[in-house]
Structure formats: structure tokens, C-alpha cells
Amino acid sequence: MIVISQFCCTSLWFASNAIMGDLVETFGLALTATGVLTAAIQFGFILGTLVFAVMMIADRFSPSKVFYFCAVIGATCNALIVWHGHGLASLMFLRFLTGFSLAGIYPVGMKIASDYYQEGLGKSLGFLVGALVLGTAFPHLLKGIIDPSLWKLVILATSSIALIGGTLMIIYIPDGPYRLPAKQLEISAFLKVFQNQKFRAAAFGYFGHMWELYTFWAFVPILLKTYSQLHANIVLDIPTLSFLIIAIGGVGCVIAAYISRYFGVKKTATLALALSCLCCIVCPFIFMTTSEILFIAFLMFWGLVVIADSPLFSTLVAHNAEPKLKGTALTIVNCIGYSITIISILLLTSIHQLTNSKFIYMVLAIGPIIGIIALIRAPK
Secondary structure, rough: OHHHHHHHHHHOOOHHHHHHHHHHHHOOOOOHOOOOOOHHHHHHHHHHHHHHHOOHHHHOOOOOHHHHHHHHHHHHHHEEEEOOOOOOOHHHHHHHHHHHHHHHHHHHHHHHHHHHHHOOHHHHHHHHHHHHHHHHHHHHHHHHOOHHHOOOHHHHHHHHHHHHHHHHHHHHHOOOOOOOOOOOOOOHHHHHHHHHHHHHHHHHHHHHHHHHHHHHHHHHHHHHHHHHOOOOOOOOOOHHHHHHHHHHHHHHHHHHHHHHHHHHHHHHHHHHHHHHHHHHHHHHHHHOOOOHHHHHHHHHHHHHHOOOOOOHHHHHHOOOOHHHHHHHHHHHHHHHHHHHHHHHHHHHHHHHHHHOOOOHHHHHHHHHHHHHHHHHHHOO
């Protein structure tokens, strides 16, 4: 039930990206709107997670109730996109508020899972992050199957299922048996967690992973469109392929979770991060192939490994934080990680406007390299 709720509510995340072309045309936006609106929701999530971490929201209050109220707020702000009088500023504000509400959904969902599981947390979070991936990709699927002129249905559908997800959570998921609520507010608690060396290593591995992840997801339609333009005889179904490339990451999360049971969480996370780093380096050269099957297979593999390490890093973070501060630890790591995504998305968007070079995607390898170094140097 936690997994289903997470899937439903995280469909709000990339709802605007799936219909970005329609938003640009309907509201007369500049072509830079993709990066700006994606950054807006990321910034909202960052500020939200910072507030939630400082105020220890997930540790002081019932996580299921927090999840529900944030689902209602997020669904409402998302639905307001269909209003006909928008400009870029109002759309940015709505995406910002949606991102803020997601701070009470994604990390709080992981907190709820950690309150139910101690043994096997890695596998549980694998399914949970897999749900996040499917939720993120779902608007692209809706866009692919709904009549292009009815783009507002994509928005209304994602808001509707988010409301369903929040309702399922508050009705069926009470506080978990391993929940240890914080008894008082500690303003410095979000800094305290970084005093643990193993926690810092896990956090920096996660930060390196986040440098690449959301920028890759945001640029998947652009990668596909660029390939089509380079090979005029090849026509790609960009919305459907975007869904598949992002959604396959959910399978990657589950596979990595099971592999980690045999080889260890840290080793599996490092391997996944190394494979996604390799994809960043190989990406510019794969555009040269005239086989669309090879190109799509490469992007599918990248989509598989780019997110596979995420639940493993969250597991390491949860295991190396004090039990009463698990919610705060997960939230502050998410806050910093998503702050990094804004820098990465805006940097690559700016470079993309300046040059047509395909080598710009190598910039994404910077984060994984730093993350791998942090993990290798970490104590066993």
C-alpha cells in the first residue's frame, strides 16, 4: 500500500514536463521553459525538505498524516495548471508549490517504510523508489495515449491519482511499529547527523548520483529528439519511449535491492554509480549509430542503472542515522541532493543553448565520479 501511494503521488513530479510542448504553445512560453519549470519544482522540493528537516516534521508528527496533507496540496496546485490565464511566473509558482508538497511525500514515504522494516530495508526501499520512478514516468505514458489536443487530461489525471494515493496512505497505513517519535524540536538535528563518517560517505555518494539523475530524466525527450534530427529517416515515438526509458529504472531499483542482499549495499551502489558514469561518457558517441535499436537500448540501459543506486543510498543513510532522527536525516539528504539537481539541470540547459555539441552530456559524469571517490574512501 505504501508503494502504491508513493507511485500515485510522485506522478505529480514530471507532469508538466510530459506536456511541456503544449504549455509552451498554449501560454506563449520561451523554449527555455523546460529547464526553468523543472528547476522550479526542484527548488520547491528543496525548500520544502529544508523546512521539514529543520522542523523535524516527519519525526515529530504522524508521517501518514503528513503524507496525506501534502498529497492534497500537491494535487490541487498541479490541477491549477489547466487554468487558461497563466504566464511563466504563475506556472513557476504552481510548480514550486507542488515541489514543496512533494517534500512531504517522497522522503516521508521512505520514513514510513523504515518504520515498518529494519531487516530488509534495502529491498523495501528498492520497491519504494521503483514506485517513484514509475510515478515520475507515468505522465509521459499518459501523454502518449491521450489525444494531443487534450493535454489538460494529463494534468487532471495525475492530480486525481495523487489524491487517491494520499487517501490510501492515511486510511490503511498507521504509524509503524519501529517508529520512535522525537519528543522535542532540535533545530540543529539536521546538522548533527553529518557528524557520523559513514553517514557522510553515504550522503556524498547520493549527492553524486543526484547530479546526474534528474538532469538525465529531464533531457530524455531532448536526447530522443536530437537523435531523430540527426537521422532524418528515423521517426521515434518520443512520449512513449520517454516513459519506458524512465520507467525501467523502477526495475533497476528492485534488481539492485535483491543483488545487494548478496554483495552488500555499498558495493552494489558503487557498481550502479560506476555504470551510470560510464553511460555519461559513452553518450556523445552513441548518437553516431544509425541503428535506432542500439540507441534506444543504450538509453534503456542508462535508465536502468541511473536510479538503481538510489534506494541503496537511502538505506545507508537510514542505517547510519540515529533512530529518532531517521526522518530528518533522509529529508536533509534529499534537500541537499535536489539542490544539486537544480545546478545540474540549469547548467546543462544553458550549455545546450550555446552549443549543439553532443559532448555536453559528459558533464553529467562529474557527480558519479565524486560519489564513487567518497564511497571508496569510506570506512568499511
